[in-house]
Amino acid sequence: MLRRSGNRGFAGKPLALALRALMLAIPVAGTGALPAASWAQAPAGARHYDIGPGPLDVTLARFGAEAGVPIAVDPAAAASLDSSGLRGTYTVEQALQLLLSGQPVEAVANPGAGYWLRRRDAARLTPADAAASVPTFEQVTVTAAALPKANELDDYRAATVNLGAMGEKAITDTPYSVEVVTRGLMDNQQADSLVDALKNDASVTPISNNIGGLSSQIAIRGVGLDLLSGRKIDGLNIFGWSGDLPLEHFDQIQLLKGAGGFLYGAAQPGGIVNFISKRPTDTPKRSVLTSVTDSGTFLLAGDLGGRFGAADRFGYRANVVGETGDSYVKDGGRIKRGSASLALDWHILPQLVWSADVLAVDRRVTGSSGWGIFPNATGSDTDYAVAQPPPPIPGSKRIFSPFTSYETHAKVYGTHVDWAFADQWRASLLYRGSAMERVYMNGSIFVNATGRYTEVQYGGRDRFDTDDVQALVTGTVRTGPIRHDLSFGVSYGRIRTFYSSVTNHAVLGTADLADPGHFANPGLTAPTADTLGSYTTQRAIFASDTLHIGDHLDVVAGVRRNGLEDSINGYDKTAHTPTAAVVLKPSQSLSLYGSYVEALEQGATAPLTAANAQQVFAPLKTRQVEAGVKVDRPRWTATAALFRIQRGLTYTNADNIFTQDGISRYDGIEFQAKARLTPRWQLIGSVMLLDAANETNTASLTGKRVDGTPRRQAKLYAEYRLGGTGLTLTGGVQYYGARPLDPANTAALPGYTLFDAGIRYERRFGGTRTIVRFNVDNLADKAYLLTSASYLTQGAPRTLRLSAQFDF
Template identity: 30%
Template sequence: MITRQPTLRPTALAALLVASGAAAAQATVAGQPVATVVISASADASAEGLTRVYSGGQVARGGRLGLLGNVDVMDTPFNAISYTQQLIQDQQAQGVADVLQNDPSVRVARGFGNFQELYVIRGFAVNSDDLAYNGLYGLLPRQFVAAELLERVEVFRGANAFLNGAAPGGGGIGGSINLVPKRAGNADLTAVTAGIETGGQKVGAVDIGRRFGPDNRAGIRVNAVRRDGGTAIDGESRELGVAAVGLDWNGGNYRLSADLGWQDQELTAPRPSVALAAGIAVPRAPAADGSFAQSWTYSKERDQFGTVRGELDLAKDTVAWAAFGARSGKESNVLTTTTATGADGAAGMYRFDNAREDTVRTGEIGVRTKLRTGAVGHSLSATASGFGSESRNAYAMGDFVSTIATNLYAPRDVAAPAANFFTGGRLDAPVTTSKTILSSYAVADTVALAGERVLVTVGLRHQRIKDFSYNYTTGVEESRYDESRNTPVAAIVVKPVKGLSLYANYIEGLQKGQGAAGAVDNIGQTFAPTVSRQKEVGAKYDAGTVGFTAAVFTTSQPQATVVDRVFGLNGEQRNRGVELSVFGQPLRGLRLLGGMTFLDAEQRRTQGGLTDGNDVIGVPRHQANLGADWDVPGVAGLALTGRVNYTASQFADAANRQQVPSWTRTDLGARYITRVGERTLTLRARLDNAFGRDHWASAGGYPGQGYLVLGAPRTFVVSGTLEF
């Protein structure tokens, strides 16, 4: 691995989120230095480059905080973490979910009835529609994002409507995820990777980075990957193609960057999620390497996406920026909706086909400056953003009355039935069924007091949400929604002694308001945006080579219920919790990463009080991760790795009668770095679910639904990377 050491200015004021290393280049004439040019290759075209890597190289010292830009972890009045490319490579992560297996506050689930990755942060769902790419929502593939595209994965824990604006998919209550693209470093890079995993899945990838032009001001980073073959699940196969180009230019007082990407994925006979019939006990988990999928099912997704970003120095400590992005996506699926009807594994299936096409356009502009009024410092930020998406959908269902009879433990594979029992639109020519338009503007001031030992942040964002829905067959508008809301933030960081930061915050989440539907008297009524309120206090300790964080939080989110045939926002989900994390290198050659999360997710003011006080669907009370990466003494280049993930039991129904057992998963691995002539060769091996534990990995993810996802089987992955 080639390690690039980034530069870091003492202030994060003039930075926008950053994503590549920085170094100094010095030109000479006849042996005498004539100029020194600092080139900062940055994903967001900012002046600073990546925040520094923390001891051990697995996480960074900070990351993006929306309009506040990049902020060091000890100056941040929130709980956030940034996973580095070194961690992504060393763990052979294939996608975002693999990276987030390291996070004790996150559990990975799945979308409702499909194979879309979904991330549960602090007990609230963040679906992949709401992933940010270099700070912009909606630009990446919806189902799965390949890890080869990424320099860093930044996880913000907590509500964030002020920082990032309302998420278009309704997330942003328990947290957000920003994915940082790769940029060319200051050293030439040519890396070729080949590997194989259980089931015969093969991978080939290339990663090329170059800087060129006057003083190496221009950079290009090219990544391409191909995966093809069976998986560790019987009968399942996967094809994935990815290509991406990242460009940047440093013009001195201005900086430009751009990204272009393409991803094409196809799953054949993918194992579906399992819904539970009312009143049955949760069936024991089937064999993790088995499948109850039908051989004729598949899921296909193809996306093209791109961004362009620029930053201009207006004056000393004053910078303006602008960013724009677009995505075009197309999906087609032939799936089965699967419901377990008995604890003995009896189940019914029916066919469900759908087609979807998405067009997304998004952008932001902003300015940030720094000034002083006497002994008080100010970091002022202002931004305006816009987002627009159009979705074209169609579906066709098979007979969902007379379903296909099967069993989770002894599945039946039948001929594909017709999908004409109930339809909406044409699968070969879907019409526009929804449009979403978001716009916002925000201002913030971070005030530095007492020699910057006290940092106070206040701000306000005005958000407007417009949403339109149309008939699947005719395309005629059926409803529209246009509402706005102000979302504030107030936060403080106090540094009583070196290496210790205490913080507190109040911040809100914002979701599009719901509309009354079903057998209610106020059908069609549309409600104002739903506001979730978060209060949090925490502490962070930086010992130099190892860091610790602790946070205590409470977040309340309104829930829709029906009372006396009237639909309204009468209920509430209240999540309270404690987060503990550790990261870094406490001993030379030993890297640790992990923590624990304790959650109390309670239903309140439910319909008729029937489930008041019950646990929320799919939220365990305890979850813990601990990972270690150890350089073996006396064997140069050899490292052993291990990770243990624990998730407590959770419920799949609001009445808390269907309990999903707790589970523990152990992953093991090894890495060896050597030289082949003048080249560096890195060999990596990983054994996921090393003890082959069969388990239900998650319950639900979509509001009010408790469908189960079977955990991945024991999977062996081996690869080699040769750097030229």
Template identity: 30%
Template sequence: MSHPRSRPTAPVLAVALAIAAWSAPSVHAQPAPAAQTGGTFSIAVPAQPLGPALNELARQARLQLMVHPDLVAGRSAPAVAGNLTARQALDRLLVNSGLSASVDGSAVVIRITSAISDSSTLPAVLVTAALESDSTAALQKEGTAADGYRAKTISSVGALGSMSLQDTPFSISVVPRELIQNIQAQSPDDIYKLNPSTRTTTPQITSWAPAVNIRGFDGYNTAEDGLRRNYNHAAVVEDKERVEILNGLSGFLFGAAPPGGMINSVYKRPTIERLNSVTVGNYGGSQTYVHGDFGGLFDEAGRVGYRLNVVKQEGGTAIDDQKINRTLVSAAVDWQVTDKLLLEFNGVYNKYRTSGTSAYWFFNGVPHGRAPDAKRNWSQPWINDEFENTKLLSKATYRLNDNVTLRGAYMRDNIDRPVQDHTLNNVSSLEGFNQLRQRSGRTKDAFTAASAMADISFNTGPLAHKLTLGYYMYSDKSWSTDYAPSTGYVGPYPFNAPTYVPEAEFPPNTDRGYYAGRVTNTNYVIGDNIQFNDQWSVLLGLNRSTIRTQTLNSSGERTQADYDKSRNSPSVSLVLKPVPWLSTYASYIEGLEQGGIAPDTASNARTILAPMVSKQKEIGLKATVGDLLLTTALFDIEKAYEFTDSGNVYTQNGRQNHKGIEFSASGKITSKWSVVAGVTSLDAKIKGSDFNGKSPQNVAKVIAKIYSEYELPVPGLTLTGGIYYTVRQWADAANTDRLPAVTTADIGIRYATKAAGKPLTLRLNVANVANKSYWLNSYYTGAPRSVAFSAQMQF
């Protein structure tokens, strides 16, 4: 696919239009005779981004389409269905878009409407190819700082693929690339802190997999480019285009998962124009780093493109005696083999080492007092965690014909952890704590995920269908070790200052490790997005999900019975769009999830409990008001309750019910003032079990966040900042120990200018300005004040 490298002047553009109209081949089908375009066609175009919608219409009406991606980037199209002429269908697609279509026979040119058009700035016309590269270019232009970080498209609604955010009958938010860059995020924790609906449960710096709380439910809810995985240690964000966060059950869309939601990280794809970006900076403390981001096309025809992200980071964090040393190399290649076939490839190497990882706190029969000084390291400086990850991912999209698209993907992720140390601080007296230090031998994981899907568009009378059906899966094969010596609990140590001791003399590790079992989730799914007219639609879905687990010890014996459980999980959503800027929906969805794993502190440590069924009812509204996207949702979620009983056994008993309302806003309040904000209010209760009527542990009834940017009168200078509030939460299941409410604030400044004619962006962010020490939850403390700064040059 050929792409222009510069924009022609108006006279050249006029000549180009004339030549294109007469000589350019249709990229969707052979041009129809001029007389035929005056007839009617059976049109079925679902609501989606405008670029793909125009491509779909061009295929169905056999049109030759000419449009520049800049014109359609960030715009959405309503659903269009029925027996229509090409002109009627085009007018409906372009309603309220500020664009118009000029039709000459089978040739269609998309322009800015004459009322606002300026011929001197009209983008160059481009004859589009038929596949996803146009969608990728549009996605890269969404969610910019200039748009107030407001996204309009979801790249992957699980099995359903890409959809318009406003027309999706689920509560989903997007943290786009420019926002990730501008807050100088270095881990998912920075994104979870900013996003209105998420809270960090387990910080990444603890050596455990980073966990997130959504709608009051904890989980390792992660996916990459729509492909599920169990969890992810040492996650990185520099190679991600965006992070898409689904609130609530995702069983129909992603398979077995906790009911809180799903975090889908989307990899950066190749760019049409050459990209060379180098950032040098500091993530806080003495964590210096350099990040290179490079993209472009290999060939003049624009069929093969590349993207390369390289990161090197080393130094101490804002916590005393805590260090991070990591290397990331992440490459992507896209190959538009034909106008119908697109292949995408990713290769990632990530080596991550931390020293002085943060401690896990366990309070045994005494209440949490004042949080210890967050600046101090309450672990040991010699506690280490090493992680090496190699990942390969491939995707294929083939448009068989005008009505059928086939999608396939496969990911293989190998994880090697040669060293993993942990520190547990046990508090049984307000006078001090005892500390256990443990060293584990090498462990390994092999994650795989795959999908094979078909999208089929057809009409049944006046109804337009987009049927999606297929198969997807994920699995985790693990290798463990019996080498896990510890010091036992030593102490007590005072709370006024950490007590450092020499590195423990653990016995030599002669254990070679063993195959410890696997977890597999397979899913057969069918969904039908039915468009009744421009206002009404319904999404029906059914997922046949199966969870299989096997757990072995070093002798090859099963430590518990294998289980193989299946369930049909339905989903139904009704969508009403009374006007183009407003969508309302009501939905019901069920999901299956693997039972929880007993914590190391329980007598049945690491036991996997039985699978659980969750159910959710939700009513939501999404409105685009000016340059703001406003969303709200009422939800009711229920699942099995898991807890550690009085006999120190981790078990399932009773139900956990969360009812709540959430609200979010993203975009521009004024031309100079941007916000990303939201609030979630929860009423969470336990039904049955020993804790009937109690509130679940570590569930905040209210969280409220606002991140804002304001463009100052000095050109290129922007003031940034955020305020994040979490109300009180119970620190134990019996509701006898309560953590206080906490409010933290960030502040920053960004300056965009040019140096030697090249774009230069300078950033400074101060997190937790007041340097407040607080409990993140009952197990971990929050991060102290840190100062991050960087300089990014593009050339």
């Protein structure tokens, strides 16, 4: 881990160091490694490709990069041409024949190396004219460098998604609303948290960040992500809400919006976030990333992957990340984190693959990370009645004491056996475990509308252990003209939570936000997590059938028998959570669907500030109906969904008692589109309209908006490539509507709009692909507050990030 002085005057030096490293690295860049040969039986020189549909120039650029073959493309010749993509194992010649089949252009071998593209009618030229038209190798190199890259459009879109109990499915065939954030988009936006990664999706509302709060927390369709079961890695549960998973170790973030009861088991019905791990690469992967922020944070990361052994049957992927420096919170804000992961696989047989992985994470934030800001009328730490908050507090302003801290230590590990035991049949056995400890020496701030506040510090430890096992069989059979995609499985999971039997706390003092206090350090300790707070187990058996009736109609039926038991808190509930759906596909690129889902939701736990703190409630049943449309064209995709979710209502009443009583109803509509408007322009846009209301016998709550839910949200992200310069301009805007703070709607936060901007430069120097990215988030330095369950978190201020990535 890199270290540096705490002197704020050093804040600019990481930027200079990064630029110096960039200038030194360019002249000594080595040549690129050739692709590793596939060990599977295939024609000599053949390899496997999985390239999705898109503009022809983009598809050819990606093919050339994966095949290691220069391809010169005249933009005029390829203009307005689309490709259906390439999937399968082929030689270079076979692949080019398929890619250009039916196109008005053809590939011609260059006498030097690689290929160049010409119109098919050019074959009628005289030999002398044809020879004169052949570009030199130098021309091939220069032209290829200016080609659009696959990670501009194709890498912002995904063709399939993991749906838990139903396995891998094409997105257009799924009767649920899903979104996939790719590695390319995370890299180009320099996302470093879940909130950052999902900021282009209007269905997602940030409710806490990982500097001002404990971790990045989100709500989906107005419902908070389940704290115990809302996060998965490769489809299996882990405990991750109290500390962020480092994004550098994942290739995708897959988001299922809405209830996922049949697919994933018990969880709150907002959605499921599935982190897809980086896996061994077929070709050698050698990448180094360095980045700095304007506050003085420095990051260094490495990514290595490839295959080895007889016939390349063994694969590896290793990632290491270190970051340290001053956070954007002035006067004491610091961050230090490190993480490392290793993923291995072994192709025991062509149809039998074993894989394993491990991830270790350590993170510490000082001087900013708190349990929350609690608005009341008096500013006293004994007043729990919600009142109107003060005006938004700039994210860079320190309000928590510099000696407060929050740290997490986590290990996540898993193994997976996948066996294609028959034609169109596959079996898998998966296990994932996680262990997380958090040490909190931070606190809460109780503040009134004028800014008068009291700060309280707590000291303690919590520990969370999870185990999750799933056996899944998927396959296809036919009954007459109907094809059935079947899935069967069983799963078992357990979550154990431990907390300190004694929690130290101290009232640090009272001050005003205009001049935050400098209170004495009371020297609190963090007692060991010695008390088992809950022991929750889930046992499930599930089955589903997707009936393909002709070419245009699918019918989905599935059911999960889910048992949820907490041996410590005394509940044991079993429920059947079915799903049913119809998908109508008038054409290959268009699908319309309707679906019904039921879900079992683990009971809520009373917060520390409630009079019945840490009381655990019994599970609840949730119901969701949804109808939508999906369009997938070579140059654009679009989705729209109309939904209703009904779930149990939880709230803290006037006596500061946390309770479950009544129903929360969420009615909404969401739109999203990704499009390449021209070869240079592309957009990602989304909108959500939401009507969320309480239905209960409590007169003060019934008909009121669900706390924390906006009526509308809209987001737009755009990129413009400056010809063949290697430069791309980026910009984004996110609008969040006003949100009530509490179930009774006694106070609210105003809406706000954030603007982002950026520029990146990409060029290949010798064998090294170099990408320099400069991003500015919250360009206008807008002050705003995030909210969840009546507590607030400061939003991030304007943040500048500069990074340099080298792919050798």
